[in-house]
Structure formats: C-alpha cells, structure tokens
Amino acid sequence: MKRIAIFASGNGTNLENILKHVRRRRIRAEVAFCFSDNPKAGALRRARRLGFSTIMFTPGHFPSKKLYEHELTRHIKREKVDYIILAGYMRVLGKEFIRVSRNRILNIHPAILPSFKGTHAIKDAYDYGVKVTGVTVHFADDSVDGGPVISQEAVPIQSGESLPSLEKRIHQVEYRLYPKAINLLLNGKLKIKGRRVIHK
Numbered sequence: 427m428k429r430i431a432i433f434a435s436g437n438g439t440n441l442e443n444i445l446k447h448v449r450r451r452r453i454r455a456e457v458a459f460c461f462s463d464n465p466k467a468g469a470l471r472r473a474r475r476l477g478f479s480t481i482m483f484t485p486g487h488f489p490s491k492k493l494y495e496h497e498l499t500r501h502i503k504r505e506k507v508d509y510i511i512l513a514g515y516m517r518v519l520g521k522e523f524i525r526v527s528r529n530r531i532l533n534i535h536p537a538i539l540p541s542f543k544g545t546h547a548i549k550d551a552y553d554y555g556v557k558v559t560g561v562t563v564h565f566a567d568d569s570v571d572g573g574p575v576i577s578q579e580a581v582p583i584q585s586g587e588s589l590p591s592l593e594k595r596i597h598q599v600e601y602r603l604y605p606k607a608i609n610l611l612l613n614g615k616l617k618i619k620g621r622r623v624i625h626k
C-alpha cells in the first residue's frame with residue numbers, strides 16, 4: 427500500500443476528513459504521519475484523537491528554511507512516504523523540497539485557480555463579487571498555488587449569501603473533491619504533461 431503524509435497548519439478539517447476516509451478504507455493508503463508547523467494547530471489534535479502519529483516542528487527551530495525543510499525531507503525518506511498531501515499547509519515549499527518530491531505533492535485551494543491565489547481565497551472571491559467560485563486540487567510546485575490542476579468544482583455564490591455560508595459550502599465541496607483526487611493519485615491514474623494533468 428502507498429504511504430502518505432499529511433501536512434496541515436491550521437484547523438485541520440480536511441486532514442480529519444482524509445483520515446476518516448483512510449480509516450473507512452475509502453482511501454487505500456497508510457498514513458505515515460501527520461505534520462504541522464504550528465504547535466497550536468487543531469490539525470494535530472484531530473490527528474491524535476483519531477490515533478494517527480504526528481510530528482510538529484517549526485521553521486523557528488532551525489537556522490534557515492532550508493534546514494527546516496531538510497528535516498522534513500529526512501522524515502519523508504525515513505518513513506518511506508510516497509505522497510505528500512497538503513491540507514491547509516500555510517507555507518510555500520522550497521525549490522529543494524519540491525525537487526526531492528517532484529510530482530508527489532498535492533494541494534487543495536478554495537477557489538478556481540488561477541483566480542484568487544493566496545491565504546484568503548474564499549473571502550477574496552466573495553469581496554470581489556464573483557458569481558462563481560469553487561475548489562481546485564492541484565500538484566504543488568514552488569510557486570504559490572501554481573502547479574498543474576487535477577480537478578476543479580464550481581460553487582455558484584447565491585444572491586445575498588453570507589460569507590460564512592459560502593465558506594461552509596466550499597468546505598463541503600473540498601471534503602468530496604480531495605479524497606477523489608487522492609484516490610486518482612494513489613491508483614496511478616494521473617499523468618502530468620507540462621501544465622496539463624491527464625486522467626488515465
């Protein structure tokens with residue numbers, strides 16, 4: 427079975443959803459560990475509560491970002507991780523880290539990329555007044571939310587809808603879309619050709 431590591435900096439609802447899919451064998455993978463760069467992350471609590479192993483350290487523990495990511499790579503190699511699943515990991519990955527794990531890192535973004543990149547995508551789309559936003563799953567590279575797109579789902583913004591309501595609906599789509607994309611990856615169904623991801 428393929429081995430995955432999940433990286434999360436925050437609340438961790440996507441992480442929890444993925445872990446539950448693993449437990450119910452709807453995602454067929456072994457979770458090597460869950461990593462957070464934030465000691466206060468809800469993601470750590472959620473992972474521990476479900477009985478998965480966790481690792482936590484921050485860039486502040488290291489003299490440089492390079493050494494911080496070097497330590498991450500050491501864990502990835504030691505635990506024989508095949509794929510890294512970013513689930514609200516709030517840091518841009520360095521070139522060296524990406525080089526080592528090229529085409530093996532997935533990310534989810536709560537907007538239709540390349541629109542509304544960055545940390546506040548749902549609010550940015552809402553404030554802009556777009557009528558349609560959504561969710562994107564993509565391979566991660568060393569740009570911000572820039573790697574080849576695997577799947578996208580549109581979420582129309584209803585007239586008069588509040589931001590919390592939109593956030594809730596976006597997250598519901600995430601909980602469906604991410605496990606599907608992870609399964610495609612695990613089953614060898616994704617092929618990257620330049621910017622394009624082909625579903626075999």
Ligand code: GRF
Nearest residue numbers: 437438439440514534535536
């Ligand atoms: C999600 O909206 C995801 O798309 C983005 O970060 C958020 C993480 O939320 N990358 P949670 O921590 O999984 O609740």
